Amino acid sequence: MRKSDLADGQILGLDVTEGRAQRRLIVIRRGDEVTAFENRCPHAGWPLDTFDGRFLSSETGGLICAAHMAVFDPKTGACLGGPGQGRGLTPVPVQAEGDSWLIGPATRA
Ligand code: FES
Incomplete structure (x- = not known):
């Protein structure tokens, strides 16, 4: 993705095709920092x-799930409140390269 x-x-929101698999991602830019989940x-x-x-955000910048209003930290994906039950979003690596951001495969624990 170009910067x-x-x-x-x-x-x-991005829909990404990897082979036969379709993945839905969220990409967030705050200044020069980009995060993806x-x-x-x-x-x-x-x-x-x-x-x-559309994506919803709180007054303090938290990312809000439109379904039942769980709130997540847009930098880390950590759950900040609501019914996320303390579980965070799955991060996807982002790397700056020239005038592009390379958005890699999801990291899985
Ligand atoms: S599915 Fe996101 S808060 Fe329920």
């Missing part, structure tokens, strides 16, 4: 965005 494709403060809430497995593809 110019993601504005400062933007939260973007699997778009799957640890509460009930729903995507975090609304039916029309």
Whole structure:
């Protein structure tokens, strides 16, 4: 993804195809820092965005799941409140390279 494709403060949903598998990701830019997560809430497995593809955030910048309002830290994916039951989002590595961000495969524990 080119850096110019993601504005400062933007939260973007991406559908990525890897072989036959389709993955949904969330990419978040705050200044020069970009984080990415699997778009799957640890509460009930729903995507975090609304039916029309928008992402919700709290006044303090927390990423809110549209399904049941669990709140996640946009830097770490840690659950900050709501029914996430302390489980965080699955991080996806992001690496800056020239004028692009390379968004890699999800890390799984
Ligand atoms: S699926 Fe996200 S809070 Fe329930």
